[in-house]
Structure formats: structure tokens, C-alpha cells
Amino acid sequence: MAAPSLRMAFVMDPLASIDIDGDTTFVLMLAAQERGHRLWFVDPADLGVATGGAVAVAQPVTLQREHGHHYELGPPETLVLDEAFDVIWQRTDPPVDAEFITATQILGLCQQALVLNRPASVLSENEKLFALNFRHLMAETIVSRDRGVLLAFMDSLGGEMIVKPLDGKGGEGIFHLRRDDRNLISILEQSTRFGERRIMAQRYLPDVRTGDKRILLVDGQPLGAVLRVPDHGEVRANLHVGGQAAKTALDENDRKIVAEVGPWLKERDLFFVGIDVIGGKLTEINVTSPTGIQEMNALDGARYELRVIERVEERLA
Secondary structure, eight states: OOOOOOEEEEEESOGGGOOTTTOHHHHHHHHHHHTTOEEEEEEEEEEEEETTEEEEEEEEEEEOSOTTOOEEEOOOEEEEHHHHOSEEEEEOOSOOOHHHHHHHHHHTTOSSSEEESOHHHHHHSOTTTGGGGGGGGBSSEEEEOOHHHHHHHHHHTTSEEEEEETTOOTTTTOEEEETTOTTHHHHHHHHTTTTTSOEEEEOOOGGGGGOEEEEEEETTEEEEEEEEEOOTTOSOOOGGGTOEEEOOOOOHHHHHHHHHHHHHHHHTTOOEEEEEEETTEEEEEEOSSOOOHHHHHHHHTOOHHHHHHHHHHHHHO
């Protein structure tokens, strides 16, 4: 029996800029459309508040997997979100800057529509810091803007570590540092903006050479996984900087991590989440716009996006 048609808005980056062969939001939209749901596109800059509550300039959209002609937009209309939509997906890529925070706070005003992920939880769970609730599952990690503290931490690890910004995405600003690197101090200065910005420092995990495992979870349960293998000479495994997708499965360590993290995600209504695991160690919990479905589909011969949409239908049944 077909599910009732839902009205779904996607608050997302411009449709013209997406890669239809790799973008997860695109296939989620295609799957929703295939199952008879009606879709609208919303630019996060067009969110606002009126006397009736949160509003947006929204455009009905239809999609097709056709390069150069993958979407058609209808006329824009200003709509009250709680009145116009059953489901609102927030799928804007980081950074989590002031504009992102404002858009998320506006979506948090919705009382009737189901907003995925829950705005209050997105705001409270920084993608890097959230993982620190599970420090026993991680490699040694600190957060600091103090160069002396960071260098002392590096020395405690034997003279090697990874540093990353707290608000980055896609591997931006990640460095593999060694004590004998003549650029070490300069990199720390730039990363911390001369001591004005905190960064995360972690033990370097050599297992990254065999891959960084992205595990997607829906409602706290594992959907699937893809291994991202870094290019030769590159420490970052992110696909858009040259990492290669490889088939993988959840092992015992992964299942242990999911068993602990999953209930936290479900409790906070973080519906669609990507966790990253290297060498059996949790490194990040991605709650804004996790990706990986298209790579998983290609490797596993599956259509994972249909399972995600079906779960949304179950939530609203």
C-alpha cells in the first residue's frame, strides 16, 4: 500500500551547483519524488519569520537524473512552513557560520512540520565536539587554541598529530603535523588564527591509509557504510579531495560504536547522521548534511535513499 503523499521542503544549497552523480540530497529528493511526495526547494537565505511563524520563499521542484537539466523550478511563493509542509529537510553544507545558525534557529520555530535533523540538536551538537561525549571510543583528543598546550600534546603522542578546525567540512583545514616539520609553528598559528580560534588535535591513526569508514545512521540505526581511501601522499580521505570509495561492512568495533552512539542520536532526533571511524576509533559525528549514499549504492547495488524516505513515511504514518 502506497504511503500518503507528503509535502517536503528541502532547505539546501543551490540546485544548479550539485553533483547529481554524488550528491546525497539529490537522490533523497529523487526517491521522495518517486514515492509520490511533492517537493519544494528553499534557499536558506529566504527563510524568515512573520506573524504566522517561520516562513520561506519556496519553489515547487521536479527532478530527473539528466546532466545539465536535472531540475525544474516552479514559481516562488512565500509560505508559512508549518502550514505548507509536512517535512522540512535542512541539507545545507557547513561551515556552521552565523547565517547557518540563524537559518537553523528559524527552522526551530516550526511546531507542526517535522524538521530533519532537529534544529535544536544541530545547534547544540557541534560536529567535532559532539564525538567527545564518547571519548572512550576515540583516539586521544584535545581542543585548544594555546600553542604551548598543542605542542605538549603532540610531544605526549611521540611527536605526531592531526589538527582540524571545529567548523570545517570536507577535509578543509586538516593537517598532519610532525615535530620536526619546519612549518609546524606557522601551521599552528594559521590554524588557531594566532591563538584566537580553538582547534581539535588528535592522535594520528596510521590506519587512515587503508580507509576512513563513513557509517550512515537513520533514526539511530545503521543504514550502510562506505570506506574512503586517501590518495597517495594525502592524509585526507574525503572523496572530493581525491579519496576513493571502496566497499566495506560494519565490523565488531563499528557495531560497538553504533550501539553507543545510536541511542544518543535517536533521543536527540538526529535522524540522518554520518559517523566516521578510522582503525576502530570514532573520529567525528556529522549531523548537518552527511553524504555517502550514492557511493554506497554504486558499491552495494542498492538504493539506500529509498530506505531513508520510507523511514520518514513511517515516522509520519
